Every structure is written in structure tokens, then in C-alpha cells.
Amino acid sequence: MILTRKLKILITDDSLLLRRKLKQELESLDCEVFEAKNGKEAVMMYLTNQPDGTFLDIVMPEVGGLEALQAIRKINEKAQVIMLSSTGTSSKLVETLKFGAIDFIQKPYTTQQIKKTLDDIRKKVEADA
Amino acid sequence: MLSQYFAQYLLNHHFLTAQQVRELLDAESKHHVKLGVLAMSQNLMTAEQVELVHHLQVSCDRLFGEVAIDEGYLTESQVKTLLHAQDSGNLNLGQAIIDKNIMSLAQLEKVIQDYKKNSNMALTDALSLIQLSKIDFSEIEEVRELYTEYTDLFLRSVLRFMDTAAVVDPHAQSVHTDKETVVVSQRLMGDVILTTGILAEEAVFLEMARRYSQEDITEVSELAIDSVSEFLNVTNGLFVVNLSNRHLDVDLEPQKFARNEVPFGNKQAIIHVNTRFGGFELIIAADEIIF
Numbered sequence: 001m002i003l004t005r006k007l008k009i010l011i012t013d014d015s016l017l018l019r020r021k022l023k024q025e026l027e028s029l030d031c032e033v034f035e036a037k038n039g040k041e042a043v044m045m046y047l048t049n050q051p052d053g054t055f056l057d058i059v060m061p062e063v064g065g066l067e068a069l070q071a072i073r074k075i076n077e078k079a080q081v082i083m084l085s086s087t088g089t090s091s092k093l094v095e096t097l098k099f100g101a102i103d104f105i106q107k108p109y110t111t112q113q114i115k116k117t118l119d120d121i122r123k124k125v126e127a128d129a
Numbered sequence: 130m131l132s133q134y135f136a137q138y139l140l141n142h143h144f145l146t147a148q149q150v151r152e153l154l155d156a157e158s159k160h161h162v163k164l165g166v167l168a169m170s171q172n173l174m175t176a177e178q179v180e181l182v183h184h185l186q187v188s189c190d191r192l193f194g195e196v197a198i199d200e201g202y203l204t205e206s207q208v209k210t211l212l213h214a215q216d217s218g219n220l221n222l223g224q225a226i227i228d229k230n231i232m233s234l235a236q237l238e239k240v241i242q243d244y245k246k247n248s249n250m251a252l253t254d255a256l257s258l259i260q261l262s263k264i265d266f267s268e269i270e271e272v273r274e275l276y277t278e279y280t281d282l283f284l285r286s287v288l289r290f291m292d293t294a295a296v297v298d299p300h301a302q303s304v305h306t307d308k309e310t311v312v313v314s315q316r317l318m319g320d321v322i323l324t325t326g327i328l329a330e331e332a333v334f335l336e337m338a339r340r341y342s343q344e345d346i347t348e349v350s351e352l353a354i355d356s357v358s359e360f361l362n363v364t365n366g367l368f369v370v371n372l373s374n375r376h377l378d379v380d381l382e383p384q385k386f387a388r389n390e391v392p393f394g395n396k397q398a399i400i401h402v403n404t405r406f407g408g409f410e411l412i413i414a415a416d417e418i419i420f
Contacts, residue, residue, distance in 0.1 A: 014383065015355050015358070015359045015362070016351055016352055016355045017341075017342050017344075017352060017355045017356050017359050018359060020344075020352075021342075059362075059380070059381045059382065059383055060383065061383045085366070086362045086363050086365065086366025086367075086369075086381065087366045087369045087370070087379075087380065087381055088366065088370055089369060089370055089373035089378070090373065091373065091378055106366065106370075107359075107362070107363050107366060108290075108363055
């Protein structure tokens with residue numbers, strides 16, 4: 001089924017700059033965007049807004065991205081979570097995929113990476129509808 | 130980029146002062162490299178031959194390449210290659226040095242030749258010279274290689290994300306303490322433990338924030354601090370990836386910041402970095418930086 005509404009995307013990053021830039025990018029790609037600045041807020045926002053996709057930073061104060069990823073996957077085992085981090089090592093990639101992330105993007109991201117990720121999320125949402 | 134390492138070499142060996150480097154980096158993009166300087170840098174012509182072609186050009190309305198071919202200094206194929214290289218902007222720093230009368234063609238020729246023999250050592254030499262300042266690099270011999278590798282990546286990161294060449298000033302003597310300053314830092318934890326930071330006067334800090342974020346930032350706000358912190362985070366992330374390629378597993382911790390503090394760390398090196406928009410301190414310590 002073709003999705004007629006906007007994709008709902010949650011951005012989680014302690015960086016105000018990252019949130020601002022990514023929000024602009026996602027809104028220009030016709031998404032509805034929610035923001036959280038740490039893992040704890042991300043879990044709360046996820047429960048409240050049920051986003052189609054979630055971008056999660058790994059290194060954040062209080063609750064980090066990996067803990068938030070596990071909590072979100074407990075809420076919804078089909079949650080589409082993309083890790084967005086500056087530390088794109090192979091061990092980190094394996095670790096996040098093991099915890100259920102669908103992709104890993106190393107900062108600084110490119111517009112193409114974001115577009116491709118949104119396409120993947122959209123296809124999954126449409127397939128599940 | 131040739132200019133960055135060449136400028137580093139010139140600074141290390143006192144051919145230029147820090148102020149001259151800053152002015153030249155600023156002027157670099159405005160100077161169009163001329164074929165003669167380019168031919169000299171590629172050892173196709175001597176300074177004397179370039180001078181002679183310039184002299185001949187005065188008496189006839191002809192291009193440098195045409196005269197050099199007629200005189201037998203260059204082939205048509207070499208001129209084509211040089212014209213192509215001319216577009217790449219390499220060696221603009223050399224051209225700026227000539228245009229500003231800092232050196233003669235002959236002096237520049239000799240310096241370029243010496244630099245080419247030692248170009249890969251420019252940064253290592255600069256960091257070795259830092260022992261002349263209040264931080265003694267000889268006391269941290271075991272981490273020298275790691276610090277050098279990090280500094281090299283950091284300078285390339287400044288070029289990539291802030292659109293300016295950056296060089297280490299090995300002759301700078303002290304951290305600025307008489308003006309309002311901001312410091313951001315981040316610790317790398319794992320098989321390697323390291324903390325890196327940036328200390329800058331407010332004006333320079335704001336320019337770094339503006340350049341990285343491409344936002345109109347006018348005060349040291351959350352966005353300004355966040356922008357420089359994120360620059361540091363991205364740079365450290367690239368360093369962590371490099372380490373992981375050598376099977377060293379390292380994680381990053383959240384960044385910290387403070388105002389008007391001089392940080393203190395174990396085996397700490399304070400490395401003065403010069404850019405076209407001003408200087409700042411890159412700080413590297415073998416453990417946590419305290420402020």
C-alpha cells in the first residue's frame with residue numbers, strides 16, 4: 001500500500017547543531033520530525049509519537065544510544081532504528097546491528113545517505129501496512 | 130594539499146613568521162599561480178630560466194608557455210600539463226610569497242627543493258620544536274607518534290570542515306590567558322586513552338563555530354559551543370576509525386566545555402594552530418583534561 005501521509009521520524013542527538021541540520025534535511029524531504037537530546041527522552045518520545053523511523057546517536061550523556069536502542073526494540077521489535085554516530089568502526093557496526101539497528105551512518109552524513117534511509121523506511125512501512 | 134605542509138615547513142625553519150603565514154593563507158586563494166613558478170616547482174625550469182622568459186615577455190606580447198617552448202626550456206606537452214596543473218591551484222602559496230616580495234624566485238626555488246626532500250617530516254619537525262615552549266615534548270616520547278598522527282588528522286579536518294589550511298606554530302610561547310576563552314574537550318577511552326581539546330579566544334571560537342555549522346552565530350551560545358564540540362567529535366570519530374583499522378578498540382565520551390579555564394592533563398601538549406582566521410590551541414593529553 002502506498003503511504004499517503006508524511007513519514008514520522010525521531011531524531012536523537014545531544015548536539016543541537018546536528019538536530020537542527022538533520023531536522024531541516026528531513027523536513028525538506030517531507031517528513032514530520034520529533035527531537036530528543038538523550039536516550040531517555042528518545043524512549044519517551046518513541047512511546048508518545050510512535051515514529052516510523054528513529055535516528056539515534058551513540059555517545060550521549062545520561063542514557064546513551066545503545067541503551068535507548070534496546071529499550072525501543074523492547075517496546076516495538078520491528079522498530080526501524082538507524083544509528084548516526086561519529087565512531088563508525090566495524091565493531092560498533094556489528095554491536096548495533098546485533099541490538100537490532102537496521103543501519104549505521106557515520107557522521108558527517110550525506111544527503112544521499114539520508115534519502116536512501118528514508119526510502120528504506122518508507123518501503124518497510126508500506127509493506128507492513 | 131601542498132600549501133598546508135609547505136607553510137608548515139616555512140614556519141618551522143623561520144622562513145616566515147606566524148603573522149606572515151596567516152596573511153599568506155588568507156591571500157592564497159586570491160593569487161593565481163603563474164606558469165613559471167609551477168615549472169620551477171616541478172624542476173622543469175630553473176629560477177634563472179624563468180627570469181629570462183619573463184624578461185623576453187616584456188619585449189613581446191606572448192604567453193609564458195610560448196616563449197619557454199621557443200627557448201627550448203619546455204615542450205608543448207609539458208606546457209599542456211602545467212596549464213592543467215595551474216587550474217588545480219597548487220602552489221598558490223609560492224605565488225603569494227613571490228607577489229608579496231617575501232622571497233626572490235631563486236630563494237623560493239631553493240626552499241622548494243629543500244622542502245621536497247623533507248616534506249613528509251614538516252609536521253613531525255614542528256611538534257619536535259614544541260619542546261621550546263612550556264610543554265616539553267621530549268618528556269612524552271612514548272605518545273609522540275600518536276599525538277603527531279592525531280595532529281595531522283586534526284589539521285586536515287580543519288581544512289575539510291572549516292575551509293582553511295592550518296599549520297602548527299612551533300614557536301608560539303604560551304596559551305592566551307588575558308582574554309575571554311572557551312575550551313571544549315572529549316575523552317577517547319579503550320585500548321588507547323587520550324583526551325583532545327580546543328582552546329580559543331572567543332572571536333576565533335565563534336569563527337570556528339560559524340565555519341563548521343555554516344550558521345550565522347554571533348555569540349558564544351549553546352549552538353556555538355555545540356558546533357565546535359561537534360567538529361571535535363567528528364574529528365575524533367575519524368581518529369577512532371583509524372585506530373580500529375589497527376585493531377585498537379576505542380570509544381568516545383560526551384564532550385565537555387568550560388570558559389576562561391586553562392586545562393591541565395597528564396602528558397599534556399598544547400599545540401598552537403594558525404589559520405587564516407586566527408590562532409587557537411589544540412590540546413592533547415594522555416588521560417583526562419581537568420578544568
